[in-house]
Amino acid sequence: MGTLTLRPPSSGAAEPPACSSFRRLRCSGAPIVLLLALALVGCQDKAQSQAAAPPPPSVTVAQPVKRTVTDWDEFTGRFEAIEEVQVRARVGGFIDRVAFTDGAIVHAGDLLYIIDPRPFEAVALQAQGQLDDARAKEELAKRELDRGLTLVQTSAVSQQVVDQRRQALQAAHAAETQAEGTLKAAQLNVEFTHVLAPITGRVSRHLVTPGNLVQGSESGATLLTSIVSLDPIYIYFDVDEPTYQRNSKLWFQGRRPSSRDTANPVQVSLTGETKPSHEGKMDFLDNRLDVSTATLRSRAIIPNKDLSILPGQFGRVRLIGSAPYEALLIPDVAVATDQSRKIVFVVKDDNRVEARPVVLGPLDDGLRVIREGLNPEDHVIINGIQRARVGAKVTPIMSQTLGGDKTPPGATP
Structure with missing residues (x-):
């Protein structure tokens, strides 16, 4: 409060009315004016603080997808x-030619290598001559046996001679069979000088170049290359x-x-x-x-x-891994980790955030199966998890690509 000083009236002229009124207002109303000014300042600060408060953060929510899945x-x-072959030389000799391109696709029966066939052709020719000789001896033994069977009826020859001729025919037949086997073996060796692809597939690189000596199967066959089949696998x-x-x-x-x-x-x-x-x-x-x-x-x-x-x-x-069953699915990015448990953030009816523990299943077409912890009507935060705080309010925005078209209370469609 101000101090009012009383002064005696002066001996001069009377004080003007305006000055008297101003002195009375100043002395009696100053405290009221001060209180009004302070009140106005307080209301203005409160209004400014309310205007500066930020709105709840926006988050994207979606309802879980319900569909039939299989684990x-x-x-x-x-x-x-499926098929893999190591191509080795069956006969020994010098390599004449490599007939394939390294890493190419070859088919069964394609020529891969040529080993000098001339020594084996000579052996086959010799075996052919031995076979011809054996056949001629067999033919002679057969004729002599037939003649002996005719003469024994007139006792021109004894039965012993017939038996000897019969035995000679059998020996000649055995010699012919042996000569045939020798010829077939020689012909096989000639055939083996042309190394063919046993299967269809992709061939590796050639391991032996022309002019090198390779060993046959009788003395440790030389590895020439390998082939693997590709379709199917x-x-x-x-x-x-x-x-x-x-x-x-x-x-x-x-x-x-x-x-x-x-x-x-x-x-x-x-x-x-x-x-x-x-x-x-x-x-x-x-x-x-x-x-x-x-x-x-x-x-x-x-x-x-x-x-x-x-x-x-x-x-x-x-x-x-399972029979088909109905399941709820959400995007995998909506799942957070809280120490040893998995959680998702759900927006309740009052737009407050709740952390919900869940049990996860496998991924299915990009979405995560939720075995326990969610209901079909829940609104799960799928974007903006970093802005959500448990118990705090948010502004939910319904996703248009996941879940139903039902907008939660307070959400922006």
Whole structure:
């Protein structure tokens, strides 16, 4: 409060009315004016603070997709050729010519190498002469036997002579058979001088150049090259024991066919691929588990029309692991990790965020199967998880590409 000072009236003229009124207002109303000014300043600050508060962050939400899915078990496998041949020399000699291009596709019966055939042709010619001589001796022995059988009826010769001639015919026939075998062996050696492709496939490089001496099969056959078939191709993979037991139970329950008697479909993705690019079918299951790894060796056969897959490559094999069932699916990016558990963020009716623990299943066509923890009507945050805080409000925006067309309360369609 201000201090009012009383002064005696002056002896001069009277004070003007305006000055008197101003002095009274200043003395009696100053505190009120000050309070009004302070109140106005406080209201202005409050309004400014309310205007500066940011709105709830925007997040994209979607309802889980409900559809029929089938679980797939995934394994790492290696491709191997169905047929693989190491081409070796069957006869020894000097290489005359290499008749193929390194790394080319060859067909069964194509010429690969020529070994100098002249020594073997000479041996075959000699064997042919021995055969002709044996045949002539057999013919002579047969005639003498026929003559002896005629003469024995008139006792011109004894029975002993007939028996000797019969034995001579048998010996001549045996000699002819031996000569025929020798000739066939010689002819085979001549044939083996032309090394042919035994299967259709891709040939490796030539390991022996013309002019070099190679050894035949009788003394350690020389390796000339190799051929592998490419279409179709095998992929081998190992199934762990728990997966094998689970699939066996499904088979006993009639919920899944066994790969032992059914060509179950498989999907294969190559190294660097995110989606399967090849399809095939099961072809083989081993008859025992490997005691050192507790796995079962399995095999699938994959078409390889474009010959893009080579033996030795790795691949990821997907094999049917369950019967078809109804499941809820969400994008995999919507799943977060909270220490040892998996969670998703759900927007409730009041637009507040809730963390929901879930049990995950496999990926299916780019979406993650949720086994437990979600309901079909839940609105899951699929974009903007980093802006969401548990218990805080958000502005949900319904995704147009996942889930239904129902807009949650307070959401922007």
